[in-house]
Amino acid sequence: MSKKFLLEHVNVPRIETINVYREKGGYAAVEKALKTMTPDQIIDEVKFSDLRGRGGAGFPTGLKWSFMDRKSDKPRYLVCNADESEPGTFKDRYLMEKLPHLLIEGMIVSSYTLGAKAAYIYIRGEYMYIVRILEKAIEEAYAAGYLGKNILGTDYSLDLYVHPGAGAYICGEETALLESLEGKRGNPRLKPPFPAIAGLYACPTVVNNVESIASVPTIINITADKYNDVGIGKSAGTKLISASGHINKPGVYEIELGLPVEDFIYSDEYCGGIWKGRKLKAVVAGGSSVPILPANLIITTAKGEKRLMTYESMADGGFVSGTMLGSGGFIVMDETTCIVRNLWTFARFYHHESCGQCSPCREGTGWMEKVLHRIEHGHGHMNDIDLLVDVAKKIEGNTICPLGDAAAWPVASAIRHFREEFEYHVKYPEKVKDPKHFEKEPFEREALMVNG
Amino acid sequence: MEEVKFSEGTLALVNKIIRRYPEGKQKSALLPTLHLAQAEFEGWLSVPVMDYVASLLKIKPIEVYEVASFYSMYNLKPVGKCLIEVCQTGPCWLRGSDDIVEHLEKKLKIKNGETTSDGMFTLKTVECLGSCGTAPMLQCGADYHENLTAEKVDRLVEKLRTSDKRSSYMR
Amino acid sequence: MAKVTIDGATIEVPDGTTILNAARQIGGESVPPAMCYYSTLKESGGKCRVCLVKVAQGSTKDPRPMPKLMASCRTPVMDGMVVQSITSPEVLEARKSVVEFLLINHPLDCPICDQAGECDLQNLAYKHGVAKTRYEEERRTFEKIDIGDKIKLHMNRCILCYRCTFVANQLTDNRVHGVLSRGDASEISTYIQKAVDNDFSGNMIDVCPVGALTDKTFRFKSRVWFTNPMDGHRNCPKCSGKVVLWTKGNDVLRVSARTDQYNEVKEFICNECRFEHKNMNDWTIDGPRHIDRDSVIAQNHYERTDLQKLKLEIDRQIEFEKGKQLPEPNPSLTA
Numbered sequence: 001m002s003k004k005f006l007l008e009h010v011n012v013p014r015i016e017t018i019n020v021y022r023e024k025g026g027y028a029a030v031e032k033a034l035k036t037m038t039p040d041q042i043i044d045e046v047k048f049s050d051l052r053g054r055g056g057a058g059f060p061t062g063l064k065w066s067f068m069d070r071k072s073d074k075p076r077y078l079v080c081n082a083d084e085s086e087p088g089t090f091k092d093r094y095l096m097e098k099l100p101h102l103l104i105e106g107m108i109v110s111s112y113t114l115g116a117k118a119a120y121i122y123i124r125g126e127y128m129y130i131v132r133i134l135e136k137a138i139e140e141a142y143a144a145g146y147l148g149k150n151i152l153g154t155d156y157s158l159d160l161y162v163h164p165g166a167g168a169y170i171c172g173e174e175t176a177l178l179e180s181l182e183g184k185r186g187n188p189r190l191k192p193p194f195p196a197i198a199g200l201y202a203c204p205t206v207v208n209n210v211e212s213i214a215s216v217p218t219i220i221n222i223t224a225d226k227y228n229d230v231g232i233g234k235s236a237g238t239k240l241i242s243a244s245g246h247i248n249k250p251g252v253y254e255i256e257l258g259l260p261v262e263d264f265i266y267s268d269e270y271c272g273g274i275w276k277g278r279k280l281k282a283v284v285a286g287g288s289s290v291p292i293l294p295a296n297l298i299i300t301t302a303k304g305e306k307r308l309m310t311y312e313s314m315a316d317g318g319f320v321s322g323t324m325l326g327s328g329g330f331i332v333m334d335e336t337t338c339i340v341r342n343l344w345t346f347a348r349f350y351h352h353e354s355c356g357q358c359s360p361c362r363e364g365t366g367w368m369e370k371v372l373h374r375i376e377h378g379h380g381h382m383n384d385i386d387l388l389v390d391v392a393k394k395i396e397g398n399t400i401c402p403l404g405d406a407a408a409w410p411v412a413s414a415i416r417h418f419r420e421e422f423e424y425h426v427k428y429p430e431k432v433k434d435p436k437h438f439e440k441e442p443f444e445r446e447a448l449m450v451n452g
Numbered sequence: 453m454e455e456v457k458f459s460e461g462t463l464a465l466v467n468k469i470i471r472r473y474p475e476g477k478q479k480s481a482l483l484p485t486l487h488l489a490q491a492e493f494e495g496w497l498s499v500p501v502m503d504y505v506a507s508l509l510k511i512k513p514i515e516v517y518e519v520a521s522f523y524s525m526y527n528l529k530p531v532g533k534c535l536i537e538v539c540q541t542g543p544c545w546l547r548g549s550d551d552i553v554e555h556l557e558k559k560l561k562i563k564n565g566e567t568t569s570d571g572m573f574t575l576k577t578v579e580c581l582g583s584c585g586t587a588p589m590l591q592c593g594a595d596y597h598e599n600l601t602a603e604k605v606d607r608l609v610e611k612l613r614t615s616d617k618r619s620s621y622m623r
Numbered sequence: 624m625a626k627v628t629i630d631g632a633t634i635e636v637p638d639g640t641t642i643l644n645a646a647r648q649i650g651g652e653s654v655p656p657a658m659c660y661y662s663t664l665k666e667s668g669g670k671c672r673v674c675l676v677k678v679a680q681g682s683t684k685d686p687r688p689m690p691k692l693m694a695s696c697r698t699p700v701m702d703g704m705v706v707q708s709i710t711s712p713e714v715l716e717a718r719k720s721v722v723e724f725l726l727i728n729h730p731l732d733c734p735i736c737d738q739a740g741e742c743d744l745q746n747l748a749y750k751h752g753v754a755k756t757r758y759e760e761e762r763r764t765f766e767k768i769d770i771g772d773k774i775k776l777h778m779n780r781c782i783l784c785y786r787c788t789f790v791a792n793q794l795t796d797n798r799v800h801g802v803l804s805r806g807d808a809s810e811i812s813t814y815i816q817k818a819v820d821n822d823f824s825g826n827m828i829d830v831c832p833v834g835a836l837t838d839k840t841f842r843f844k845s846r847v848w849f850t851n852p853m854d855g856h857r858n859c860p861k862c863s864g865k866v867v868l869w870t871k872g873n874d875v876l877r878v879s880a881r882t883d884q885y886n887e888v889k890e891f892i893c894n895e896c897r898f899e900h901k902n903m904n905d906w907t908i909d910g911p912r913h914i915d916r917d918s919v920i921a922q923n924h925y926e927r928t929d930l931q932k933l934k935l936e937i938d939r940q941i942e943f944e945k946g947k948q949l950p951e952p953n954p955s956l957t958a
């Protein structure tokens with residue numbers, strides 16, 4: 001069995017209550033941090049742990065914390081990003097639902113470190129039932145003296161609130177999230193200034209993902225050394241992976257970073273192999289925005305090495321033959337999947353979720369969706385395929401926030417690795433009229449090997 | 453027209469929510485307050501309701517319209533008593549969400565986006581709800597219904613039909 | 624002070640100056656175009672992305688290039704920064720892309736648009752555009768509406784620069800319009816039928832880079848290039864009273880604020896000056912107005928349009944005025 005830093009007690013009955021959570025060692029990190037460590041010591045500890053942001057970008061958490069303007073006389077804020085809306089990602093939901101106190105404990109230690117007197121958990125509005133779970137747990141934590149004035153008799157005080165969104169993927173982008181928390185439209189801000197200097201209410205703010213914050217108590221409890229014993233190099237510790245699609249056992253799994261992808265897909269401890277005895281066709285490994293990879297390239301890199309679940313190995317081969325670990329949304333497709341249709345659903349998603357502020361994303365996402373819709377429904381032209389590549393290229397890098405890139409990468413990569421399938425849709429429009437076109441008769445193609 | 457006004461209980465809740473944010477930042481309470489308003493006033497946000505929220509938070513009505521029209525969970529038009537939202541994004545599609553939508557359309561005799569003539573059901577497709585591992589799925593009010601099959605959907609629809617409660621995210 | 628080099632020309636500017644404003648101080652072809660930034664409106668800019676430049680060297684202290692193209696209108700210069708505007712093929716390509724994006728949902732109804740001849744998008748398209756559209760999907764359409772009795776909104780033409788909302792926020796005390804919905808469904812709207820009425824609301828018309836907000840009191844709907852623009856002024860208690868009078872013979876057809884070479888108003892005018900004084904006797908004439916080099920009128924692009932096409936477009940316009948659905952616009956006229 002691999003190490004479980006986050007989900008060790010997830011199946012303990014009533015672990016969502018503070019008493020059971022404490023019986024299992026919960027809130028020890030709050031005691032240790034507030035009573036025996038200074039904020040600088042904690043920042044160093046988190047730096048040495050090599051914890052990287054689990055929200056998608058993988059930015060080192062300790063380093064991010066050290067950017068926080070702690071000299072400013074303005075209030076400072078910690079905001080937890082629980083907006084989780086990237087298709088294929090549902091780990092934060094699982095964590096908050098099952099272990100609300102783990103997140104709260106992480107929030108207390110992190111807020112103490114950053115000198116925040118108020119902290120918010122911004123959670124997507126659709127998770128309203130989890131708002132209830134969190135609010136109940138927060139109430140328990142106040143009653144037990146972990147929140148509120150003079151926590152555990154120290155002179156540190158903290159208020160923690162849950163703030164629901166209302167349906168907008170873009171509010172996962174940290175500055176859009178802050179706008180939304182201020183009661184505005186979720187339009188991402190122009191950077192600089194970064195939140196660490198001017199974030200919520202123009203005050204120094206750190207935004208971290210649920211899983212990043214929930215990893216902090218472990219680091220405090222077992223020390224950074226023990227934490228980064230797990231993992232490989234700069235991919236330290238464990239990571240929650242949301243596994244979905246055509247596998248036998250979809251669900252949330254905590255893996256040690258460094259696990260071979262092949263083991264993750266086929267072992268019974270995790271996905272349990274492809275469903276219905278079918279063959280693997282492709283994987284989107286880190287949430288819908290990362291490049292899709294065909295079966296051969298997800299199992300082994302272009303250099304012929306085993307691909308591992310680490311930030312570095314996933315990215316091996318760059319955008320030509322690699323992908324990204326991203327948010328850990330692992331979407332598996334079997335041989336009957338139509339890559340074009342799957343891509344169209346992604347394009348529709350980004351079109352629907354673009355905030356509309358900047359022109360390349362506002363106009364480009366809609367354009368790509370419409371062209372993909374045509375191709376998928378048998379109304380495409382051959383030059384549409386290059387048009388898509390070109391539109392994606394023109395969005396990428398030219399927008400205010402990375403949603404533009406997130407919309408462009410899936411299109412570019414799907415055409416890079418599965419161009420014949422797009423061409424097939426154009427050449428044989430009558431064969432793709434049935435929405436389930438490849439289910440009865442999988443699309444046959446030669447295995448694609450890309451030279452790295 | 454009846455005066456738009458929150459119940460005592462809700463009003464107290466709104467005031468409690470406002471206190472979560474620093475002095476003068478009461479606009480932060482807008483999203484939570486609109487959720488409460490939608491739950492209290494028949495599942496959608498009419499102009500008088502939005503104007504009322506604006507007055508409570510001391511902001512301009514246009515600031516409320518701008519926000520309400522941005523977020524997909526706010527309904528700016530009346531909806532059926534049960535709003536059924538089926539996820540249609542990639543991971544759900546891989547597990548058969550198209551069949552679920554088709555089944556619901558047949559069963560309710562409406563198309564996606566429509567409301568049944570008795571005002572009972574509105575069917576809507578939505579984007580990823582963070583339930584991809586238990587796909588296909590739908591949301592009705594605060595409840596997630598997961599690992600759906602045609603039979604499960606049938607049972608759910610029958611149950612909803614006889615319930616006297618309006619679906620709401622706030623329950 | 625910070626020293627910055629743009630396409631090889633070096634200038635010293637106060638700290639905090641944006642790349643765009645530094646470039647404007649240098650002047651010439653390297654000045655990036657701007658569709659959403661507006662120097663007299665706080666918080667404007669960053670949205671249209673047409674002003675993108677390449678920062679080849681961040682600063683003397685940190686000479687690394689910036690990984691992405693930057694919006695010059697919102698990026699402050701650093702001492703020792705090296706910027707490429709028209710000397711970077713990547714930048715030119717990006718600007719061309721943005722123009723294409725801005726045009727895909729634009730109705731291309733220039734021949735019947737009040738703004739034709741003084742439209743920033745039209746000018747931009749001539750300079751950076753591609754000849755032929757690759758967009759064959761259906762265009763987004765909205766109804767045109769009156770926001771009050773003085774201003775008309777053709778949402779189809781809007782490029783969502785947000786400038787008019789900044790005018791409402793910064794020049795008037797009660798904003799009643801804003802950006803509603805999201806993504807490519809976003810629109811400028813009051814949501815409920817409501818008049819935008821305020822002493823300074825008319826400035827929305829001048830800051831609009833396209834013909835989305837137009838002056839309903841523009842008399843005889845003359846094409847701009849058939850009018851004779853003159854600088855004029857009057858003693859006004861509310862504003863500077865300095866305006867441009869768009870005249871024909873002895874008639875004042877329209878009044879607008881004076882703009883600089885970047886088509887920006889430095890001194891906003893009040894609604895009384897703009898809408899209520901359509902008589903030459905109300906004004907003291909200062910002299911003829913100079914028209915900017917970049918504009919379509921100045922370059923006489925319109926004369927290239929052959930007469931047959933123009934006639935077709937006039938027919939279209941007549942149909943349109945009768946309230947009929949517009950037939951497909953003729954892209955060859957405008958592209």
Ligand SMILES: Cc1cc2nc3c(=O)[nH]c(=O)nc-3n(C[C@H](O)[C@H](O)[C@H](O)COP(=O)(O)O)c2cc1C
Pocket residue numbers: 052053054055056057058059061081082083084085086169170171172173174175207208209210212213401402403406
């Ligand atoms: C369009 C978009 C959506 C995002 N959605 C999320 C999200 O749902 N949850 C999240 O934690 N981070 C999301 N991010 C990343 C955040 O901007 C930010 O990097 C993250 O919250 C930082 O936390 P971390 O360093 O702990 O990962 C998103 C970014 C973009 C551009």
Ligand code: SF4
Pocket residue numbers: 170187188353354355356357358359361362399400401402403404
């Ligand atoms: S890239 Fe898209 S989502 Fe991001 S700011 Fe621009 S329009 Fe909005």
Ligand code: FES
Pocket residue numbers: 087088089539540541542543544545579580581582583584587589
């Ligand atoms: S794709 Fe349907 S819940 Fe994620």
Ligand code: FES
Pocket residue numbers: 656657658659660668669670671672673674675694695696697
């Ligand atoms: S002018 Fe700079 S982004 Fe629009």
